[in-house]
Amino acid sequence: MAVFADLGPHAGFIVAAYGAAIVLVGGLSAWIIADYRRQLRQLAELEARGVKRRSSR
Amino acid sequence: MQRFANPTRFMQISDAVMPWLVGLTLLLFAVGLYLAWFVAPPDYQQGETVRIMFIHVPAAWLAMAVYTLIAAASIGSLIWRHPLADVAAKVAAPIGACFTLLALITGMLWGKPMWGAYWVWDARLTSVLILFFLYLGLIAIWQAIDDYSRAGRTAAILAIVGFVNVPIIKFSVDWWNTLHQPASIVRIDGPSIHLSILVPLLVMAIAFTCLFVVLQLLAMKAEILRRRVATLQAGRVASAIQAQAAS
Numbered sequence A: 001m002a003v004f005a006d007l008g009p010h011a012g013f014i015v016a017a018y019g020a021a022i023v024l025v026g027g028l029s030a031w032i033i034a035d036y037r038r039q040l041r042q043l044a045e046l047e048a049r050g051v052k053r054r055s056s057r
Numbered sequence B: 001m002q003r004f005a006n007p008t009r010f011m012q013i014s015d016a017v018m019p020w021l022v023g024l025t026l027l028l029f030a031v032g033l034y035l036a037w038f039v040a041p042p043d044y045q046q047g048e049t050v051r052i053m054f055i056h057v058p059a060a061w062l063a064m065a066v067y068t069l070i071a072a073a074s075i076g077s078l079i080w081r082h083p084l085a086d087v088a089a090k091v092a093a094p095i096g097a098c099f100t101l102l103a104l105i106t107g108m109l110w111g112k113p114m115w116g117a118y119w120v121w122d123a124r125l126t127s128v129l130i131l132f133f134l135y136l137g138l139i140a141i142w143q144a145i146d147d148y149s150r151a152g153r154t155a156a157i158l159a160i161v162g163f164v165n166v167p168i169i170k171f172s173v174d175w176w177n178t179l180h181q182p183a184s185i186v187r188i189d190g191p192s193i194h195l196s197i198l199v200p201l202l203v204m205a206i207a208f209t210c211l212f213v214v215l216q217l218l219a220m221k222a223e224i225l226r227r228r229v230a231t232l233q234a235g236r237v238a239s240a241i242q243a244q245a246a247s
Helices: A008-048 B007-039 B050-080 B083-115 B123-144 B148-162 B165-175 B195-246
Strands: none
Touching (some): B050 B083, B050 B165, B050 B195, B123 B148
């Protein structure tokens, strides 16, 4: 907390900027990871039902 | 090169490098944030708000770099019809939009205490806002057109035409009188920033670039899988229709 106390009169702007970075980059990363997992799951479900790519038959 | 640009080979290579890339990204962010918060001194003019620059500048660089990548991939997609170029261009758009939005937000949060205003219609700020709208346009095209190949061609044309905005962003501070400061790192006579601030800035820039590579590779893998799923589902529907017609 000592770091935040030393940020001077513009501490709110600095913390808000880092907060925006965490929200935006964190949200984007979570969205991409969730999408990748969803696609993996859908492909696995199709393959479990016997639907396979020609190259893997 | 063509051999490595095969989607299956791409999946294998990205699987192998991903853990190393994630580790490197986390390490660079840890070092970069430590330098940015505990080592870099307050700037003699900006004071503590210089710490916003450690995320604003990398995000702004990536905003332009990602668009350049999309334009290059779009040329590859239009001329050589390469499926990976198409995939790369598509998935880079939301990532680029996110970095552009971050550059705009952090710029506004820096501008208010330093300039006295969150926003001014200055050439640099306005051209970056246009870049954000271009990203939104690319995302909208991909969302609106179901056919991958038609969506890819349409988005590629917009990406290539919109690339004219990238040099405008870069040179806006030289061509017009802007409130935004001129280039202070990439200059003919060398950076005008003291090493105590330049080093953390460069470490953060490399960390953000590594993060972009990680997200881009993962998003490309997801897109390749999405197209495989769509192809398998279409094949399944076609087989069902054929079976129904035969009976």
